[in-house]
Each structure stands twice: as C-alpha cells, then as structure tokens.
Amino acid sequence: MIRPVLRRLARLVIGFLAVVGATTLALLLLASLAGWSLWQRIAERSYAVPERLVLTLDLRGSLADRSQIAPWTLFEPEPPLDLTDTLLALDAAARDPRVRGVVARIDATSHGFAAAQELRDAILRFRASGRFAFVHADSFGGLGPGNEGYFLATAFDRIVLQPEGTLGLTGLALEIPYLGGLLERLGVEGEIVQREEYKTAFETFVARQPSPAQVETLDRLLERVEQQWLVAMAQSRNLAPAALRSLVDGGPWTAQEALAHGLVDDLGHLDEVETEAKARAGGDAELWPLARFAAWTQPKEPTAGTIRVAVVRATGPVGFVLDGGEGIDADELVDLLDQAADDEEVDALLLRLDSPGGAPTAAAAIARAIERLRAVGKPVVVSMENTAASGGYWIAAAADRILALPGTLTGSIGVIAGKPVLARLWQELDVHWARFARGRHAGLASLHRPWEPEERARIEAMVDGLYQLFLAHVATRRELPPERVRTMAGGRVHVGEEALALGLVDALGGVLLARQIFPELLRRPAGTPVQFGRYPRDALDLRSLARLLRRLPWLGEARLERAAPPAEFLAIAPPLRLR
Known part of the structure; x- marks a missing residue:
C-alpha cells in the first residue's frame, strides 16, 4: 500500500526536477548563445566599412x-x-x-x-x-x-x-466566398448582432451573397486603391494614366x-x-x-538634446492571453508601454500598428496604457500600416497623432457579435445533447440552440452599449462632434486618404514622417535630432525572456479553450492585397 504511494511521489519529484533542470539548461544555453553572438558582432564590426x-x-x-x-x-x-x-x-x-x-x-x-x-x-x-x-x-x-x-x-x-x-x-480583383448556402445545407445557422449595417465581417459565413452595404464598401475601396495604384505607376514610368490603363487591360x-x-x-x-x-x-x-x-552602422549613444523614441510593433488581432498564438497580446503590450513610461531613457513612443481589430476590452486596456504614457509627458504617435481598423482604431485614437498611408484600411467603428448554431446539424446526425443548467440564461453561449428572445435582447443591449462607448471614445480623443462621428461610423471602412479628410487621422505618411512630428509634440525646435530604437532595447531582458519561456511548449500544456474568438469581437477582413 505504501510502495505505490512512494513510487508516485518519486515520479512527481523526478518530473519536477526534470522540468526545473530543463528550464535551467535552456536559460544557460540562451545566455551562452547571447554572449557568443554579442562577441561575434563586436568582433565583426571592428573591421572598417568599405568606402563605396x-x-x-x-x-x-x-x-x-x-x-x-x-x-x-x-x-x-x-x-x-x-x-x-x-x-x-x-x-x-x-x-x-x-x-x-x-x-x-x-x-x-x-x-x-x-x-x-x-x-x-x-x-x-x-x-x-x-x-x-x-x-x-x-x-x-x-x-x-x-x-x-x-x-x-x-x-x-x-x-x-x-x-x-x-x-x-x-488589374485588381477581390474574391470573397459566401458560405451561407453550404452551411445551411450542413445544418449550421448563424446568430449575428451588429452595429451597424456596414459592420459586415460575418457575412461570409452567414450570407449567400454580399449585402448592399458590403457591395458599396468593397466597390469604393477597390476604386480608391486602383486610382492610387495607377497614378503612382504612371508618374514613375512617365505614362499617361489612360495609356497605363490600356496596358493593364492588355x-x-x-x-x-x-x-x-x-x-x-x-x-x-x-x-x-x-x-x-x-x-x-x-x-x-x-x-x-x-x-x-x-x-x-547602428547609431551610437545619442548626443545631448536628441529625442529618444521607443519603437514598438503591434501586429495582428487584439486579445488577451494568446498563449503563443499570432496577434497582439494586450497584457504584454500594456506591460511594455508601462515599462516605457517608467524608462528615463525614453522621451516618446512610436507605435507601429497593423491590426484588423479584436476584443474591445483588450483594445481599451492598450488605449489606457497609451494615455498613461501621455500623462507623464511622453507623446505617442501611432503609425498605421496595412490595417488599423475597428479595435485597431480604438487603440490608435488614444495617441497624440495618427499617421496612415493613403491605402491603409482604417475606421470600421462598430461592434459585431455572434455565434454559430449547430442544432439542426446535430438533429440530422441524430446526435442528442443533454443539458443541465442553473440560471435563466445559463445556455446563452451554447452552440446547440439559438438565442431565446430575452437572451437576444440582452446581447443587443450589450453590443449597443459597447458601440456607444466606441463612439464616445473616438469623439473625445479625436475632438470631433459626436454626431459627426456617428455619420462616419456604422462599421464603415475607409482608406487612409478618406480618413484624413474625415479627421480620423492627422497626416498621410509613415515612420519617417513621425521623425518631423516628435519635436513639435515635445516643444523642441524643428530639426531636433530624433533617434528611433526598437523597444525593448535588449531582446533578452528579464521580461522578454519570461515571455519567450511562456511560449515554449515543454513548459506547459497547450490550452485549446482560447481557440474560439471572444464574443466581443470587432475585427474586419484581412489587409487588402493587390491580386
């Protein structure tokens, strides 16, 4: 009786020591490789850079x-x-x-x-x-x-x-599948609540064809992008736009x-x-x-008076606890922004943002961290890349300045929530689910039945509440009249040049335009030197190392419960590709 218990205890102790030993070994290996890499780089840089x-x-x-x-x-x-x-x-x-x-x-x-x-x-x-x-x-x-x-x-x-x-x-083309007919034949239905009609992200799953709002949006975006594409190429190749148009068609x-x-x-x-x-x-x-x-040729220590700008990248959907998946982990990004706020060697921050959106709670947490940076006198500029829409725009709106490229997809100020309903699929497969619950709305998130009218009313109220918060956030941070924000919202997606005209961004440009903006934000003379640096500076600092170790599979089991998107979902389509 005692021996089995002792054997189990021994296995537990050995397993614990194995994990600790593997972790220690990994840390020592990383440290050794880092030291070797640093020595190698210093040794190589001792050679002179060629004159030509x-x-x-x-x-x-x-x-x-x-x-x-x-x-x-x-x-x-x-x-x-x-x-x-x-x-x-x-x-x-x-x-x-x-x-x-x-x-x-x-x-x-x-x-x-x-x-x-x-x-x-x-x-x-x-x-x-x-x-x-x-x-x-x-x-x-x-x-x-x-x-x-x-x-x-x-x-x-x-x-x-x-x-x-x-x-x-x-020439340019967009092809989008509409799976509504197929999923209907399979017995899968969709429950969708959206604010408002242009928030069409889920149409591909529930519709047989695009809605008038989506047709209008995609036609407009494609027309704007094609115009930018043709004009730029025609100017560079010294061709008339009409002549280039003929060559594209040929x-x-x-x-x-x-x-x-x-x-x-x-x-x-x-x-x-x-x-x-x-x-x-x-x-x-x-x-x-x-x-x-x-x-x-990395820059040396900045000279006196140089504005030191921390450059932080944020790429992918926004969420919490991504467990090593692709996207913006709000906890990690908030921690990084707070670290920059306390860092005496950081004067300002440039956030390079490329995100289609995500959970509003995560976006709001990041926006709040940006506000804390600004509160301690460190201005923040958001430089949008391909996409900074929906939850991505929620984040951007908190900054001192927002930059976009002419073809950036942004806006999409709206909220959408939903779930698939598999009840008819289970019926056709002769699968029967038994449910035991306490509470009137305990089955609200179940995929095996549609919402009851009272449940749907609650979802509608929650989505509407989030939408009102989103509108108020944009109106306040961008200093725009609430009614004007409402007319440009509704889930509408804009390219960067449209967003500039609407007041959703401050200028068209990217990381190098930001160089001219930071002296103004810090009330320094125009032309003050600006030095950009990846942040955090040391990729193997303790916080970065902890994040790295959390992503290693041997330190824990993969958790699948996070695989599904959150019910509070703001995302739009992926960035526009020239296909």
Whole structure:
C-alpha cells in the first residue's frame, strides 16, 4: 500500500526536477548563445566599412513587422529586417556618403498595399538623395498577377526583368466566398448582432451573397486603391494614366512585350544588374546586404538634446492571453508601454500598428496604457500600416497623432457579435445533447440552440452599449462632434486618404514622417535630432525572456479553450492585397 504511494511521489519529484533542470539548461544555453553572438558582432564590426557600398535588398519574402523577435534571430550577426527596420535602414543609407546605390530583388510580393506604398516612398526618398536604385525580377507573378510587386518596382530608376519572365500586370480583383448556402445545407445557422449595417465581417459565413452595404464598401475601396495604384505607376514610368490603363487591360505580358511597351527598362539576369551597379558606384565598390549595413552602422549613444523614441510593433488581432498564438497580446503590450513610461531613457513612443481589430476590452486596456504614457509627458504617435481598423482604431485614437498611408484600411467603428448554431446539424446526425443548467440564461453561449428572445435582447443591449462607448471614445480623443462621428461610423471602412479628410487621422505618411512630428509634440525646435530604437532595447531582458519561456511548449500544456474568438469581437477582413 505504501510502495505505490512512494513510487508516485518519486515520479512527481523526478518530473519536477526534470522540468526545473530543463528550464535551467535552456536559460544557460540562451545566455551562452547571447554572449557568443554579442562577441561575434563586436568582433565583426571592428573591421572598417568599405568606402563605396552598393546595398542589396530582397523584397520577395515577408517584411511584416514582428511584435516579438524570433528567439533564434537574436544570435545572428545580421538579424533579418522587418518593415520598420528596412525603412529606417534605407533612410540611414540615404545619409551615408559611403552608400552609392541599392540593388533589390523582387517578385509578385505580398506585403499589403499600404506597406508597399511605404516601401515605395522610402525608395523614392533614397533616389532623391542622389543615389541610384536598381531592381531585378525573375518574374512578376509567373502566370498569375504581379500587381503589387510591379507597383513597388516602379519606384526604382531601373527595372530589369529576366528574359524568360513575365509581367502579371492584370488589374485588381477581390474574391470573397459566401458560405451561407453550404452551411445551411450542413445544418449550421448563424446568430449575428451588429452595429451597424456596414459592420459586415460575418457575412461570409452567414450570407449567400454580399449585402448592399458590403457591395458599396468593397466597390469604393477597390476604386480608391486602383486610382492610387495607377497614378503612382504612371508618374514613375512617365505614362499617361489612360495609356497605363490600356496596358493593364492588355496584360499579362511576356518580358519582351513589357520591354517594348516601356514597362521595364531592360532584360537581363541578376548578376548582370549587380555588375552594372558596381561599375556605376566605382570599380572597388562592394555589395553589402542592407541587413549587414543596418547591423554594422547602428547609431551610437545619442548626443545631448536628441529625442529618444521607443519603437514598438503591434501586429495582428487584439486579445488577451494568446498563449503563443499570432496577434497582439494586450497584457504584454500594456506591460511594455508601462515599462516605457517608467524608462528615463525614453522621451516618446512610436507605435507601429497593423491590426484588423479584436476584443474591445483588450483594445481599451492598450488605449489606457497609451494615455498613461501621455500623462507623464511622453507623446505617442501611432503609425498605421496595412490595417488599423475597428479595435485597431480604438487603440490608435488614444495617441497624440495618427499617421496612415493613403491605402491603409482604417475606421470600421462598430461592434459585431455572434455565434454559430449547430442544432439542426446535430438533429440530422441524430446526435442528442443533454443539458443541465442553473440560471435563466445559463445556455446563452451554447452552440446547440439559438438565442431565446430575452437572451437576444440582452446581447443587443450589450453590443449597443459597447458601440456607444466606441463612439464616445473616438469623439473625445479625436475632438470631433459626436454626431459627426456617428455619420462616419456604422462599421464603415475607409482608406487612409478618406480618413484624413474625415479627421480620423492627422497626416498621410509613415515612420519617417513621425521623425518631423516628435519635436513639435515635445516643444523642441524643428530639426531636433530624433533617434528611433526598437523597444525593448535588449531582446533578452528579464521580461522578454519570461515571455519567450511562456511560449515554449515543454513548459506547459497547450490550452485549446482560447481557440474560439471572444464574443466581443470587432475585427474586419484581412489587409487588402493587390491580386
């Protein structure tokens, strides 16, 4: 009788020691690798940077901003650059006399339209500094569309396409599935409450076709984006918009046809472009990846009077306790913002925001943390990327200034809640659920029955209450008349240029425009030096390490109860892609 108990106790103790030992070993390994990486970087940077540089940049993969740094990248001599890193590195390169130009590789790309706009603007600023910018593509989309990649490529002063490649300049399209008919045949119905008619995020699951409100929204957004897309490309290629429109309608094109129509400047291979770039820069010029340039030329300690800006990334849906999933964990972001508020080496904060929305309680908690930063005299600028809508806009509205790109999707001031009802599916499958409950509304969240009229009335009241709070938050923070906010709300989604006209954002631009705004917010002279830095500065500080360890699977069981979206849901569709 005693022996089994002792055996269980022994297994418990051994298991506990194994976990503690594994954790300790992991910490020691991380610390060792961090020390080795730091020594390696210091040793490598002891070499002189060449006097003539041509930077190389690969735009084919993802550049999406990362809320958290992947742990394995901490030990790389040249950590990969995200979107914000790339923009800041190009800006630094444009001011470095050793940099003569840049050679980029590109394809169809999938950065999102607004991100492509910001990258495009950065390349144009780089060229305006007197440096050249060449871009090479194996193909723009193959047999498919390459609209976004070509849009970005037109910012360069020389586009070279591989002779065997194609240019998928085909025009823009949106395709959205409507699953209402299929789910109805399967016996799945939807209970939806929305404020108001333009809050159409769930239509794809419950409708057979788009509502008039969604048709109006999507047609308007597509028209605005196409206009921005065409005008920018036409200006860069010295084509009349009508002529470019005809070329879009005639596409896709072979490489030879693209050259004949003036859509590209030459046909060739990457090595030929690199050789040409080195010759233009000077015979002794070296090719350096932009990531290496960024790592080896990081700014030193700021000089006296420099405005020190913490750059925080927030990417994905907003929620609480994401358990390592993708998105913005409100607890972590609030902790980070409070840390910046207490940090004497932080004068202001730039929040790079790319979010379709999420839980309103999470968005409100982040907005409150932004207000605490402002209360201690540290201004906050929100720089929207592809999307900052619904709960994302709730967060942005709390800032001193809001910046958006012309193609950013924002607004969507509204609330939506719902649940699928599987009662008919279970009936057809001959599955019977027994329910035991105490309380009149104990089954309100059940997926096995629809809401009772009294329950639906309560949901309507809760959604309406959240909507009123959202409207009041926007009216107060943006100093807009409540009635004006109501007319632009209702779930309506706006592109950045529309949002500027409506007063929902303050200016069109991105991270580099923010550089000009911080001196004004801090009442410093125009032109005061501004130094941006990723925050937290040390990726292996104790708080970051704790967050990293929480994400390691061997420290706990995966929890599935968080898989479903919260009932309070503000999200809209993913960012617009040029397809």
